[in-house]
Amino acid sequence: MPFGSGRRSCPGVSFALQVLHLAFSRLLHAFNLATPSDQPVDMTERPVIHYLSSRPRTAKSRVSNTRAAPERDGAWPIIGHLPLLGGSQLPHITLGAMADKYGPIFTIRLGVQRALVVSNWEIAKELYTSCDVVISSRPKFRAAKHLGYNYAMFGFCPHGPYLRELRKITSMELLSSRRLELLKRVRVSETEICIKELHKVWSEKKNYSGYLLVEMKQWFGDLTLNVILRMIAGKRYFGATVAGNEAEARRCQKVMRAFLHYLGLFLVSDMIPFLGWLDNLIAGGGDTTTVMLIWALSLLLNNRHALKRTQDELDAHIGKDRQVNDSDINNLVYLQAVVKETLRLYPAAPLSGPREFAEDCTVGGFHVRKGTRLIMNLGKLQRDPKLWSNPADFRPERFLTTHKDVDVKGQHFELIPFGAGRRLCPGINFGLQMLHLVLATLLHSFQLSTPVDAPVNMTESAGLTNVKATPLEVLLAPRLSPNLY
């Protein structure tokens, strides 16, 4: 049962099988395939993705001799780095400490590879505006693997016509505002279902003081993945939950058909990257959204005044006689500030997306050579004490006062959790809608606390995304009358 089984089995089964069958038949039909000197393929699996910390494999000797020459400009310290990055500290923390010592722009070497590390908004702005074309490529697969991204990172393709096409389809078709509006039903109903299920478990398993202990990482993960898979695979549209809404369901189905059509076009032009792309869209989009939901709830549980203020706002705008719906989100300004502050403190990709300089380039007065990696240290940049008072504190209020006009859409370089420029995250609107809707619904539906009111452990784990290291165990009890669940 590779797709699981039972009520929560993967809704993407038929879609996934179609893709696999079609792609493999086209691939095997169109090409003769063999391995160099008929070597068997190494079938080792990788259990964990170690971000930056894995060492490059062998066979680097000749290359490293020519590339290891220090950067011409002696103003940049060239530090010897992989050992530092492999330590117990997370890469963005280690690189942040280096920035304190060496400044907001410096280079390091990762094995044979040179990387430019950027930690402040001025340089970020210069890069994403005047050098944006030059930095719009992702590192090559092999190199990506060396860096530990292990192919799992979002779109690795270089900047060019293929990427433009891919981004056009993602942002204009699958993730466009219009499409997201059409697919609103999916978000809302899936959230509703998950809240209902949570309530059901509560009513069966609560102890006699009326509390249920729940591990929320799993719950957020299931919910996000269900929504994304339903958007792409479209299952459940004709299930019991939407029986009364044929017309909308049909419209959604049409969207899916268009998507499958594009899928066909892609398979003709370049099938393997496409598979990666789809996979990454599901994995990348689901993972980042889940990670952000976990941090947002953790921060609220560690800052109970903010939790209370969020719930007060929900009660003021929605009351207790109905559930939250999508059109309420605009009114929930404090909730939006909570989400921004979470994206500032715990951006899901603390080193942003991997980039590579496609040409030589001058940045901050320094010369950067073609082929250099770019590491944008968001974890550091977004906690710059020059721009944020008490930068490590969780203060959503700053987005209602001092930072009222700062948004996360890549125009304000002090806060770029979704990146910026041409390779800006195309899932930004969908991601924000999910964060707002799920948090609003959960906090409106349940009273939340931690066992013995202990603070939530905020340790981050190393990996592609900075997922919280330990489980998030929460005590919950309903806040609304039973008929609303």
Ligand code: HEM
């Ligand atoms: C909700 C939180 C999310 C965060 C914080 C986030 C963050 C990011 C970041 C930092 C990048 C790299 C941008 C750069 O290199 O400058 C990225 C790229 C990307 N994201 Fe997201 N993302 C989120 C949600 C999503 C969702 C929901 C989807 C899809 C449904 C998605 C799909 C992608 C794709 C396909 C790329 C690669 C774009 C390219 O290479 O051109 N993301 N994201």
Ligand SMILES: *[C@@H]1O[C@H](CO)[C@@H](O)[C@H](O)[C@H]1NC(C)=O
């Ligand atoms: C109910 O469960 C919670 C969490 O396990 C615990 O803190 C609380 O004391 C329990 N109440 C009773 C009456 O058992």
Ligand SMILES: *[C@@H]1O[C@H](CO)[C@@H](O)[C@H](O)[C@H]1NC(C)=O
């Ligand atoms: C959402 O709530 C608004 C009231 O704030 C209501 O007018 C609208 O019909 C609701 N939409 C749905 C789909 O329930």
Ligand SMILES: *[C@@H]1O[C@H](CO)[C@@H](O)[C@H](O)[C@H]1NC(C)=O
């Ligand atoms: C938090 O979790 C980390 C990682 O598991 C652990 O090393 C640390 O001791 C925990 N901190 C507390 C206060 O429990």
